[in-house]
Amino acid sequence: MKADDLEITIVFDNYPGKPKLTPLWGFAAFVQLPDQTILFDTGSNGPVLLKNIETLGLNLNDVNSLFISHPHWDHIGGADAVIEQNPHLHLFVPASLSKHLIHDVKKQVREVTVINQQAAQLFDHVYSTGTMNEEYIGEQAMIIDTTAGLVVITGCAHPGIVAIAQKARQILDREILLLMGGFHLLNESPPTIQQVIRSLQQASVRHVCPTHCTGDLAKAMFKESFAERYIEGGVGTRVSLP
Ligand SMILES: [Fe+2]
């Protein structure tokens, strides 16, 4: 059985979205499934994250797990504030997170699971790619297996957005319905971005929602290439399935 009922809300992003929400550098998303509510990353600033969550009508106390993509400040900066308000969390952290930080946070939350290079199932329909690229900036992406295809959420995509998409396909052998999050193309040239777009289209990625560190140029190029299959990302963007 696949996940049929899924709602993802971007609660922290440097791209502006709805009024009354504060955009700041970083990324975080609320992932709501029938039996799980997961917070993906925490942005760079706790008070702004909590305020955005509240303004969006979401409740941090409904969250039962926190997924950390990679140890950069713009993804873990709000973690203290999140844990302070909700210490009942199960954390899924990449093996690249500081051992000292893991040691300390274990005393503050319900449970901590360190994800190594191996892909892992976290819950029904929810997977981690495993910590990719551990020698550089080890990062994990989240995969949600839905009836219509895979939904893949990335933090910064430091291992490469194409490598992440390919790994997700390898793990679950299904097409990617939606690829969303930071694609880390902000310093790339138009030919490189075009190559990335081609590779993702060849990998049968249906919809994209590139935001955070994707960069203005890459966002515009994705918008042109994916047309009606492009979703504008920003703080407050909500994607629902079915
Ligand atoms: Fe980032």
Ligand SMILES: [Fe+2]
């Ligand atoms: Fe990063």
